[in-house]
Amino acid sequence: xxxxxxxxxxxxxRNTLKEILxxxxxxxxxxEDGFEGLExxxxxxxxxxxxxxxxxxxxxxxxxxxIQEKDPDATVVMISGHGSIDTxxxxxxxxxxxxxxKPLDLNRLLITIRNAMxxxxxxxxTKVLKRKVSKTYKMVGESEAIQKIKEMIxxxxxxxxxxxxxxxxGTGKELVARWLHELSNRxxxxxVEVNCAAIPSELIESExxxxxxxxxxxxxxxxxxxxxxxxxxTLFLDEIGDMSLAAQAKVLRALQENKITRVxxxxxxxxxxxxxxxxxxxxxxxxxxxxxxxxxYHRLSVILIHVPTLNERSDDIPLLANHFLEQVxxxxxMAPKAFTEGAFEELKKIExxxxxxxxxxxxxxxxxxxxxxxxxxxxQTFAQPxxxxxx
Numbered sequence: 562x563x564x565x566x567x568x569x570x571x572x573x574x575r576n577t578l579k580e581i582l583x584x585x586x587x588x589x590x591x592x593e594d595g596f597e598g599l600e601x602x603x604x605x606x607x608x609x610x611x612x613x614x615x616x617x618x619x620x621x622x623x624x625x626x627x628i629q630e631k632d633p634d635a636t637v638v639m640i641s642g643h644g645s646i647d648t649x650x651x652x653x654x655x656x657x658x659x660x661x662x663k664p665l666d667l668n669r670l671l672i673t674i675r676n677a678m679x680x681x682x683x684x685x686x687t688k689v690l691k692r693k694v695s696k697t698y699k700m701v702g703e704s705e706a707i708q709k710i711k712e713m714i715x716x717x718x719x720x721x722x723x724x725x726x727x728x729x730x731g732t733g734k735e736l737v738a739r740w741l742h743e744l745s746n747r748x749x750x751x752x753v754e755v756n757c758a759a760i761p762s763e764l765i766e767s768e769x770x771x772x773x774x775x776x777x778x779x780x781x782x783x784x785x786x787x788x789x790x791x792x793x794x795t796l797f798l799d800e801i802g803d804m805s806l807a808a809q810a811k812v813l814r815a816l817q818e819n820k821i822t823r824v825x826x827x828x829x830x831x832x833x834x835x836x837x838x839x840x841x842x843x844x845x846x847x848x849x850x851x852x853x854x855x856x857x858y859h860r861l862s863v864i865l866i867h868v869p870t871l872n873e874r875s876d877d878i879p880l881l882a883n884h885f886l887e888q889v890x891x892x893x894x895m896a897p898k899a900f901t902e903g904a905f906e907e908l909k910k911i912e913x914x915x916x917x918x919x920x921x922x923x924x925x926x927x928x929x930x931x932x933x934x935x936x937x938x939x940x941q942t943f944a945q946p947x948x949x950x951x952x
């Protein structure tokens with residue numbers, strides 16, 4: 562439901578507008594002067610603000626200027642019983658969406674509000690799309706462990722050396738792989754990710770190397786595999802510790818010869834890819850158990866990068882929390898919010914079994930459920946709801 566704030570010093574106008582807009586299924590709040598209106602805007606988000614121009618204490622143009630300082634994309638419609646062309650032009654120049662003269666025409670008012678809401682929605686969608694289009698991958702943090710990883714990435718990214726990334730689930734292994742790609746000489750080429758744990762063992766070879774038409778029951782047409790699709794770029798083999806031994810043997814051959822053969826085919830196809838692999842398993846234990854080929858490990862692990870758990874880099878939590886909060890607010894089109902120092906301290910006390918992924922989810926939950934200021938109490942209440950239930 563769209564939220565509208567009416568700022569007007571005349572009680573009859575406030576009440577009439579509230580009654581009309583309530584009937585139209587809007588959620589409406591009112592303020593009797595600019596100071597009260599700005600306070601409400603500070604503490605909550607409104608899709609549209611209707612603001613009178615002639616008011617005591619602070620006139621509407623001044624209120625508009627202060628709103629624009631805080632949020633240049635705010636949608637404000639100015640209303641006045643002393644309207645003139647000059648006043649309307651000044652309001653529009655200062656950033657108002659539109660100007661309506663009193664006495665208010667109901668149809669004109671509702672059309673203007675709906676147009677203003679469309680504008681608000683378009684601004685939000687544009688921000689999200691821009692974020693997606695210009696999305697870059699970087700590691701947030703200043704802890705010693707992260708600084709070492711950043712230095713390693715900057716050193717090895719421009720080379721074609723194969724890289725093996727280890728670390729528990731949710732620590733950001735994919736982020737490391739993507740950053741390696743973006744800083745590499747192959748950054749203009751494709752980045753192709755394969756989650757080896759999510760693909761059934763009987764399909765992994767087709768996924769990696771492709772297949773010829775008729776090579777098995779459901780192979781109704783020829784298909785290129787990820788090695789071919791990643792040519793000129795980077796192939797990221799995530800959770801490679803879960804790959805079948807048969808597929809491992811074929812990957813080893815592809816790495817040795819830089820050639821692949823599609824399932825059901827005989828022709829050798831040259832490929833030019835940089836392979837980055839990752840696993841959350843103890844790969845040495847897997848080799849000991851016979852689950853992973855030692856020769857493949859040595860082919861993949863020219864450079865080793867271990868990503869620490871979030872608990873091992875707790876000093877980075879405030880930076881990460883602010884980074885995720887900024888992301889969530891932009892994606893959801895929400896009003897600005899901020900963590901208190903006490904909230905950061907509470908976040909640091911948590912045992913993060915899900916690492917960065919869990920922190921991101923918690924920040925999103927706090928952004929949705931909390932007011933403008935996210936406090937220590939909010940973290941205690943909302944960060945670990947399952948723990949509260951168990952107690």
